[in-house]
Amino acid sequence: MKEPIYESNHRNIIKYLNEYERHIHYLNRLYVVLAETNKAIVHCSTERQLLDQICRIAVEYGEMEMSWMGRPSEDGRFFVLSSYGSSSTEYLKDIFISSSCDVSEGRGPCGIAFRENHMVISKDYLKDETTQPWQEKARQYGWRASAAIPIQRGGQPYAVLSVYHSDPNIFDLKMINLLGELAANIRYALDRFDMNRKRIIAEDRLRLYAKVFEHSHEGIIITDIKATILSVNKAFTDLTGYSEEEAMGKNPNLLSSGRQDKKFYESMWKEIQATGYWQGEIWNLRKDGSEYAEGLSISQIVDAQGEITNYIGILSDITQRLQAEKDLLDAQQRLMDIIDFLPDATFVIDNKGKIIAWNKAIEMMTGVKKEDMLGKGNYEYSVPFYHRRHPILIDLAFNYNQEKANHYNSIRLTQEDVLIGESITEHLAPDNTYLWSTASVLRDTEGEVMAGIETIRDVTQQRVAEAQIQHLAYYDALTDLPNRSLLKERVNEAITEAKEKEESLALMFFDLDHFKNINDTLGHRIGDLMLIEQAKRLKAIFKNQYKHQEVVFRLSGDEFIILLTNVDEDGAAHAAEKVILEQSQPFQIEGHELIITPSIGIAVFPGNGLDFESLYKCADIAVYYCKQGSRNSYRFFNPEMQLRSVRQVQMENALRKALEREQLRLFYQPQISLTTGKVVGIEALIRWQHPEFGLVSPMEFIPLAEESGLILPIGEWVLVTAIQQMKNWLDQGIAPMTIAVNLSAVQLREKNIAQIVRQLLEEANLPAEYLELELTETAAMSEPEKAIELLDELHSLGVSIAIDDFGTGYSSFAYLTRFKINKLKIDQSFVRRIGTHTEAEVIIDSIISLTQSLNLKTVAEGVETEEHLNFLREKGCGEVQGYYFSKPKPAEEIENWLREYIK
Missing domain, CATH: 3.30.70.270 (Reverse transcriptase/Diguanylate cyclase domain)
Structure with missing residues (x-):
């Protein structure tokens, strides 16, 4: 005797539930693996200990048969970092797995995962072409699925974690995502070990520096972050006269001579905080009260995390050198007074090409000190500013040559022997530097050239900004x-x-x-x-x-x-x-x-x-x-598209006025109980009667309403009208029934839809039990968690909830059991194929069996023939609606139909 279809479907459902529970079990175990791995990351003090723990956790908590982690050596062959499982020792003994794609052992899961840096899943290990070299061993241990998970370290491929399971097809999308989280946690732990090692090296290096500084010929002073002296070397004592015991715990200002004011030190510390370094010359006092010139550089010391821990100062006696420089500076001071405060980088050459002035701005621009440039000639001064093949602008001012001038991006000669040019150099920075220069000659009263002066301005930022603005614009x-x-x-x-x-x-x-x-x-x-x-x-x-x-x-x-x-x-x-x-x-x-x-x-x-x-x-x-x-x-x-687009725009504009012009109407279609034959409900269906377009199908104007946002006021109008109509029918003594109203996906996203429904029911004085709200399967499953929350709110009002067009979308059984619903409506596309399409009949039978197992009611839409009705009655469908009983009709006509049907 052939097994009834409903029993087969019931068994399928039980099988599905068992599969689902098994899947949930594996997911839960993998969540435990993640939790235990995180614990191991926190508590393991060595890298080897961590890797051993990870492999153990995968087997003991994740119910894997075996796990191991390996990485390729220089020849590409994987060596084992850690492993766990009863079969791990035997399986991994003398195993050959490579990261090279040139050998078959490198084209397996491990090799691919390492090279391409993505997880490789073998859903059926014994049938996977890529696992063929190792299938014989795997068959001995009963492995049917594997995952090769790439592990990164310091942003680079490091190793591969491989896990094996006895259940084929165990690794679905959620399992894969969880394994990805596991890989990310391992990557974090390995990076943390590397960071700790770097910190230890930095601390050892700092201790080494502390020993070395005692042998320096320069005075060295180390302070804490509050500038309290922690240590000085012997050279410091020789220079200042203060012993280490006398200096310890003091501030370096014990050497201050008073020549430098408060602003000087504020500026110095401001620069140290900004750049981490300061270098300069100051006048200080020795312990015996004698004054000396000191060359001083101060640097920040930072730990592995980049935090400032100390300051180190290196100082030397430069009194004699300063005196020699002073003699030279006195001779040139008058000229430098003229140009030193110019904001642009400026230098002056005499009529023999020797540099006689070099201002502060040019020092800042080039990093070249004045003392290194004065008296130089033979184009030595050209290196910081120009590409070697470029002529020097000041030379062109002395002796203009058009061919040489063409090397400049732009150049022009103004009155009074002033030459203006723009050039590009690669000598000031890694990237091109744009320089805007002016050069002119200075003549005596006889008109003879005495000197030439050139000013240079770095306009790189201006040019780069202009280029960026131009680029961003286009x-x-x-x-x-x-x-x-x-x-x-x-x-x-x-x-x-x-x-x-x-x-x-x-x-x-x-x-x-x-x-x-x-x-x-x-x-x-x-x-x-x-x-x-x-x-x-x-x-x-x-x-x-x-x-x-x-x-x-x-x-x-x-x-x-x-x-x-x-x-x-x-x-x-x-x-x-x-x-x-x-x-x-x-x-x-x-x-x-x-x-x-x-x-x-x-x-x-x-x-x-x-x-x-x-x-x-x-x-x-x-x-x-x-x-x-x-x-x-x-x-x-094609032009037809243009016409349709015009119609769409016209219809959207017309739809915006449809409510206020009372062009929208509700039609009603009854729902009949197959058990009692009574009318148990009626569905409200919207129609749009436009004077120009005629009766517009909801299939055409509802998508327009949803795209434009008009669905919200239209949907509320439908609710108000349908609720009031049902109240009127009840007051007239028509037999009690529910009125079904469709909610669009846009309405479902409104946070206050439940409050709106409650308010409308209260205003109409209609008990909630007479209202049924329908939402499509697709709308419910687009955001299932939000749908669950909304349905809970609506259900608490006492209204009935139905899932419309069921079978046309994709419903998760888990979510379906969490939805607080009362009915499933079988889509009419299945009902219309009764008698001509066996697959559609099987689907209908399955849906009815599903609703019975969930203790829900079933409504079949689109019932048009006696054959449809008999099939649905035989399968145990609870309610039906369709042309067999009545087409959708206006309120007045459906009211007459109801009275006639009740008789």
Whole structure:
């Protein structure tokens, strides 16, 4: 005797529940692994101890058969860092696993995970081609699944953690995500060990420096962060006369002569705090009261974490050197008084080319001291400012030569022998430095040249800022692709050229399908990295064809524009197909393998427009219809799209006035109990009667209402109208029943929807038991946790809850059991195939069995024939609605129908 279908379905459900419980069990064990691993990270003092603990935890708590961690040596062969499991010693003995892709043992899970830095899952180890070299051993131990998890250290591939399980297909998406968290925790622990080692090395080095400084010929003084002397060396004692015991615990100001005021020391410490270093000359007093000139440098000492722990000062007696320099400076002081306070870097040469003045600004610009430059000639002074092949501006001022002047970016000669030029040098910094210079000659009363003076100003920041502003104006900050501003220029230029050459061009609007899902699930950072890689891929596609032309532009978000010149429709179609083919290749983003499809709209010049705005608009319309259709494809613009777009805009505008003009109406369709034959409910269905468009289908205007936000006031109007109508029927003595009202996905996102329903029921004085709220399966499962919270609130009001169109979406059984619902409505697409489609009948039977097991009511929609009715009655369906009983009708007509039916 053949087993009844409902018993088979019941057994399937029990099997599903068992599988689900088993999966939950493994997930829970893996959560325990994460928790125990975190404990091990906190308590393990050595790296080996930690790795042993991790392998042990994976087996004992994660119920893995065996786990081991290994890393490749210089020859690519993996060696074992740690392992655990009864079979680990035997399995790993003399095993050969490589990180090289040149050998078969390197093309297994471990080798791939290490090379490509992503997790490799073998769902059936004994059937996986990549595990063939090790399957014979694995079969002995009963392993059926494995995971190879790459471990990073210091941002680089370090090792691979491999775990083995006896259950095939155990590693689903949630298990993989948890294993990814485990890898991240291990990476953190290894990085922490490295940081501790660096700290210990730094501390040892500091102790070494403390020993070395005693042998220095320079005086050395070490203080704490409050400038209290902790230690001095012998050279310090010889220079100052203070012993270490006398200096300890004192402030270095015990040496102060009083020559330097408070501001001097404030400036000195300000520079130390800003740069970590100060060097200069000061006058101090020895213990015996004698004054001396001291060369002093002060540096910060920081620990491994970058925190300041001490200051070190190195000092020497420079009294004799200063006196010699003073004699030289006195001779040149008058000239330096003139130029020393100029804000621009300035130097002066005599008529023999010798430098006779070098001001402070030029010292700061070049780092070259005045004493190192005075008296120099033979172009030695040119090195800090100019590329060697450039002539010196001051030489051009002495003897102007147009050919040499061409080496400057710009140069001009003004009146009074003043020359102005701009050049680029690579000598002041790693990057180019832009210098703006003026040079002029100084003549005596006879007109003879006495000297030449040049001033130099670093205008690099100004030029870089100008370039950045220019770049930002025309290029996207994220992808560095040209933006809409540059797109418009390039398209207009291309159109002008196409007109002259009588050629065509194509504008392709490229939009990623469901890109929002990446941002919502993986975060905007992964989304941004995805867009960067997308930009690189699109550029690479057209790199060879358009070598000197900007082809790919970014508008915003996931929208790109591709400009193809000298192509017709066939060429554009070929390019679009190539883009779609390339897009089928997965993106590797930080361990995530992502595949995302494109929708492409194409407009062609001159057929679809003669200017940028026209072509852009047409391409935009084309991509919209592509996304409305199959996606992952391309469409050319055609005039019919324009007409539909115009109608859509007209309908949206008209819909905004539909409520106030009372163009919306409610129709009602009864729901019949198959047990009693009575009317147990009635569904309120919205219709739009427009004077120009006629009776507009909800399938057309409801999506418009949801996109525009109009669904909220429309939805509230439906609730008010339906609730009041039900109250009127009850007052007229019509048999009690529920009235069902559909809630859209937009309404479900409103936080106060439950409060609105409560208020409307109270205002109409209608008990909540007479109201049923329907939401589609897709809307409920789009954000299941929020849906659970909302349904709890609505259920607490006492209203009935139904899941509409059940079977057309994807419902998690776990979530379905958590939803506080009363009914499941079988979608009419299944009911209409009764008698002609066995699969649809099986689905209906399964849904009815499911609702019975969950103690829910079942309502079948779209019942139109006696065959539909008999099948549903036989399968145990509770309620039905459809044309077999009544079409949706206005309130007056359905009221007459109800009275007639009750008779």
